[in-house]
Amino acid sequence: SAMDAVEASIHLLEDDPLFNAGRGAAFTAEGRNELDASIMDGATLAAGAVAGVTTTRHPISAARAVIEGSSHVMLGGEGADAFARSLGLEQVDPGYFFTERRWRSLEKGLARLGLPIPPRPASAPEAPSARAALVHEEGKHGTVGVVARDIHGNVAAGTSTGGALAKRWGRVGDSPIIGAGTYASNQAGAVSCTGAGEYFIRLGVAHEICALVRHRGLSLQDAVDQVVQRDLTALGGEGGVIAVGPDGRLAWSFNTTGMYRARIADGRPLEVGVYKDEP
Numbered sequence: 488s489a490m491d492a493v494e495a496s497i498h499l500l501e502d503d504p505l506f507n508a509g510r511g512a513a514f515t516a517e518g519r520n521e522l523d524a525s526i527m528d529g530a531t532l533a534a535g536a537v538a539g540v541t542t543t544r545h546p547i548s549a550a551r552a553v554i555e556g557s558s559h560v561m562l563g564g565e566g567a568d569a570f571a572r573s574l575g576l577e578q579v580d581p582g583y584f585f586t587e588r589r590w591r592s593l594e595k596g597l598a599r600l601g602l603p604i605p606p607r608p609a610s611a612p613e614a615p616s617a618r619a620a621l622v623h624e625e626g627k628h629g630t631v632g633v634v635a636r637d638i639h640g641n642v643a644a645g646t647s648t649g650g651a652l653a654k655r656w657g658r659v660g661d662s663p664i665i666g667a668g669t670y671a672s673n674q675a676g677a678v679s680c681t682g683a684g685e686y687f688i689r690l691g692v693a694h695e696i697c698a699l700v701r702h703r704g705l706s707l708q709d710a711v712d713q714v715v716q717r718d719l720t721a722l723g724g725e726g727g728v729i730a731v732g733p734d735g736r737l738a739w740s741f742n743t744t745g746m747y748r749a750r751i752a753d754g755r756p757l758e759v760g761v762y763k764d765e766p
């Protein structure tokens with residue numbers, strides 16, 4: 488099913504330290520990893536989300552478990568981890584999410600903000616001496632999102648992230664917010680977003696795209712372009728979205744220099760892109 492495909496794909500991305508989700512997540516200003524994720528089923532409008540989890544290895548599975556294991560849509564913080572644990576979802580030491588690259592980004596980010604650098608997490612591996620050899624990818628967000636349409640014509644969307652670098656005060660972005668970072672409806676399509684969450688929340692980007700398709704009859708591509716290139720850009724926000732319609736049509740749009748992305752469909756070759764001029 489589309490839901491299974493979304494969850495399984497996001498597992499791989501959460502496990503991959505290259506992305507800002509699961510292992511490899513961005514750090515908070517306090518040097519912690521607080522993970523957000525959400526998933527939505529376009530067939531039933533069932534949706535689940537978690538915000539600020541710190542010990543659940545696969546936040547996307549915790550989000551999905553909210554649908555099946557509770558009568559709620561969104562759980563936060565320690566309660567969300569406790570819920571995931573109670574259902575047997577894999578728990579890890581918070582040090583599992585640590586990567587040297589993100590720690591360096593945090594140090595740089597805090598220096599820019601004039602904030603103190605927290606002590607290295609006790610569970611982190613010893614700092615390597617060859618500091619210069621580390622690759623920095625400042626400005627590339629790395630939140631992960633997946634949209635899928637299955638053979639039954641059902642669509643689903645999921646998003647998982649460590650959130651904004653050096654976030655403070657329990658900040659929560661758009662990724663776990665249904666309607667902002669994630670939305671799916673068989674009547675319009677499935678959408679997952681990445682970018683500066685504060686703007687995506689204010690525009691309700693994922694739901695807005697679906698609303699334009701449903702109420703204005705826009706094609707999915709026109710809808711994603713209108714919201715990203717016009718509304719998001721006008722508000723000063725940066726980021727992008729991926730989307731799939733119930734007819735299987737795929738769309739994406741971003742106003743940043745690049746957005747790591749890929750898509751595949753029956754009878755069509757795999758397309759992979761980073762910058763604007765690629766497929």
Ligand code: ASP
Nearest residue numbers: 628630650660681682684
């Ligand atoms: N949208 C995410 C957030 O604001 C971050 C990102 O996509 O890079 O938490």
